[in-house]
Amino acid sequence: MALTVLLSCIGVLLATGIVAVAGAGWKGLASNLVYAAALAAGAVMLSVGLSALAAAPSGAETLDLPVGLPWLGAHFRLDALSAFFLVVVNLGGFTASLYGLGYGNREESPGRVLPFFPAFLAGMNLVVLADDAFTFLLSWEFMSLASWALVMAHHRVHDNARAGYIYLLMASFGTLALLLAFGLLAGPAGGYAFSAIRAAPPSAGLAAAVLALALLGAGSKAGLVPLHVWLPLAHPAAPSHVSALMSGVMTKVAVYGFVRLVFDLAGPPDWWWGALVLLLGGASAVLGVLYALMQHDLKRLLAYHTVENIGIIFIGLGLALAFRANGMGLAAALALTAALLHVFNHSLFKSLLFLGAGAVLGATGERDMERLGGLIRRMPLTAIAFLAGSAAISALPPFNGFVSEWLTFQAILVSPKLPQWLLKFLVPAVGATLALSAALAAGCFVKAFGATFLGRPRGAAAQQAHETDRASLAAMFVLVALCLLAGLVPGVFIDALAPVGQQLLGARLAPQGQFAWFTIVPIEDSRSSYNGLLLIVFIALGAWLAAAVIHRWASHALRRAPAWDCGFPDASPATQYTAGSFAQPIRRVFGSLVFRAYERVSMPAPGRTEPARFHLRLRDLVWDTFYAPVQGIVDFGADHLNKVQTWTIRAYLSLVFGTVVALLMVLAIWH
Amino acid sequence: MALMADLLLQFAQMALVLLLAPLLTGFVRTLKAQMLRRQGPPLLQPYRDLLKLIRKEVVMAENASWLYRVVPYVVFATTFVAASLVPTFATRLVFSHIADLIVIVALLGTARFALALAGLDIGTSFGGIGSSREMMIASLAEPAMLMIVFTLSLLAGSTQLSSVAVFLEGPDVGLRVSLAMALVAMVMVAIAENARIPIDNPATHLELTMVHEAMILEYSGRHLAVIELAASLKLLLYMSLIACMFVPWGMAMRTHDAVALALGAGSYVLKLAMGGFLLALFETGTAKMRVFRIPDFLGAALMLGLLAALLLFVSRGPA
Structure with a gap:
């Protein structure tokens, strides 16, 4: 019963997304409609999640739908773990939609936000309900793509396109790792339903591989170091209530994926x-x-x-x-x-x-x-x-x-x-x-x-x-x-x-x-x-107590005056401590180790009137260590493969011929 | 009946820390002055200062927000609650189940957070420099403090201060290298947290060397009085904490016996006097450090705490 309600709410969300595509012309109306529908669906799913969590010890509810892969179908399950994450997802969805009701009127490009917002919510809800590997991965990818579209909503803003690109790369990488993890769990027989995986837990070696793949797949979505690089680029690029959903909720869906894989499916640790x-x-x-x-x-x-x-x-x-x-x-x-x-x-x-x-x-x-x-x-x-x-x-x-x-x-x-x-x-x-x-x-x-x-x-x-x-x-x-x-x-x-x-x-x-x-x-x-x-x-x-004593016995006189500041108050707000100067002591303590921080002050000679300058350079060691080499290799390969594009037709034909011969030889040696 | 007695004991300890705090500050100041061959202020000067301050007019910067006026009370209240949760002369505290040692440390963190925000509220450079350095010092002192907590909890099997005191007073402890290391680390953390020499100088108003005083530079009148009282309370709190964790002898353990209580109160005052004397002696003999030497100082405290915990794993004690 609960699952039916939940799946119909998800259906409503998806339908709202489609309606929003059609209704993007009526800006105010479409925005109110989408966020109100998301708000209502969120409230319903939140209460279902809460009641399921309260009633959880009585066992899990399952539902099989004849969609998806013909020999598998789509399995859904509501147990204590999914009920808890359902609460987290829909509480976040509820408040983000409430915020959206106000924010929607300020949005400049509603057509790029409104269809994807309910789709994103639906995707996250589907992930926590999925009970077989196929449905899980499909929902996971749906969630990733919907959030990617939301990251790209303001794609003309500086750096947002790059953020979206890196996010897409990392999301595909994460899904690939999860795909392999589920493949290992399902085994050669291909039991992709979670109940089948639970019935046949993997051997110790396979389980260790599943842990590593879960760390890569779910960890990259959650933002675990060193797989976090996309997160601080992509989360801020989206509209703020979507940022709230991505940071507050989608990373938790990733944690759910990790817990489900490692605590539930991979057997004893x-x-x-x-x-x-x-x-x-x-x-x-x-x-x-x-x-x-x-x-x-x-x-x-x-x-x-x-x-x-x-x-x-x-x-x-x-x-x-x-x-x-x-x-x-x-x-x-x-x-x-x-x-x-x-x-x-x-x-x-x-x-x-x-x-x-x-x-x-x-x-x-x-x-x-x-x-x-x-x-x-x-x-x-x-x-x-x-x-x-x-x-x-x-x-x-x-x-x-x-x-x-x-x-x-x-x-x-x-x-x-x-x-x-x-x-x-x-x-x-x-x-x-x-x-x-x-x-x-x-x-x-x-x-x-x-x-x-x-x-x-x-x-x-x-x-x-x-x-x-x-x-x-x-x-x-x-x-x-x-x-x-x-x-x-x-x-x-x-x-x-x-x-x-x-x-x-x-x-x-x-x-x-x-x-x-x-x-x-x-x-x-x-x-x-x-x-x-x-x-x-x-x-x-x-x-x-303190206030009462003060009120009873202390002087009540209060005078507003210019700030004291040791006798040298400066009218310019530029003399305040800034965010950068506030962090300077901590940068001095940790920065040289973690960021290879390099500071240089260039002072003009006495008598010269040009300004003094302060230069600060920070390096991202994680990027330098893990990502820059990969980027270098890909660039190098791309540069050299470029030459292939200008070959003559004869060269292409010999390449094809050579490849076929080589493959045939491999096949011959194999047998 | 027992509950009433417990409540009474709790309130007695709360009143005691509030009353003793300025006296301890005055005591340290007087001792320091005398060690420097100055006459120094009278012992009760901090009380007079507080009275004077609350009678004076508050001069507040034109752009100070509501936060600025609320912060002194928040700082006082959190420090006072933290101080009243530390057993001083008796372990029977009704409210001890509200908070363990980690919560007490975190409460002081709340006070510091509020004060650092107040330092930024007016938008002056001195307030900013104070807040920024205070948070840097705290970020190094807190891990060291947690390692001390870890060591104690490893020994006593508890982070509840009353249980820790009862355990350490008991016969199962013996002399331990780990405890000595934890004590040294704790003293270093206490010095840093209370803005004492060599980390910070409570007596200075020389601009570039101050941390705590820079944050509260703009405060005056009754607001300043409340903050000063909270600072005294914090000093007393750390001394009580050290006394409770490392020298709990004499404390009235789980009893309402009047003699034991009197003995406990007497020994508590004695311990405070001893602590004050040592602090004054140490401060007179040391010079203030440069700000960026502080990480070394607190890093040493962290290492000592970590070593203390690791040594406990290897040692084969009676526990």
């Missing part, structure tokens, strides 16, 4: 799987945030933070694999819960931040933070929403980002019980990188919020900004409320996740509902516990 995933996660977390710190494009900064948060999620997943391989069910459930809760939390605050960035972009036309500033006065509500999102992503209590990172730390603190020495030594080091990335993320968001919303406006656009529309604000504040809620009563959310752990690991955390006052206790009471609700109450009481 080996302990070194955990070590590998942990290493990649740790590297993504630190490199993602360091790259983010160097950005001054607001949306690109957010995209790099997605890389960081995907790293945090994979740290949790790696821990879960390591614990599971050693038969530590409870610890594995803790790590998996931490990872999935971070999936949920990240989808909330990353959508929120991208919507906020979209509001800023709409109001000022600027993504470059060096030309913004002072927006807290011109756009107070957007500023509050963006501030809440910044605090959440920086893992500050009492917001939700903190809870999932705290749970990840708790899982890390159990790691000394692991028997393998490599893991014993690796996990504390990964814990340190997690703490480093959390602290750097806080620094990065002080920079992002400070440069965009605080200080004095650095340009005319920032000076004349105005608050964004109501629908966009509503979307943002729905997300703010959810961020707070998940931070204050995390126990409810942890309990909701329990069926997923039960399904994948056969273990779950103790029900958190039994503890008084919404306290969460991951393992045992004397070990660690956290209560966000009481924490916020006490913080509020403390602030109220």
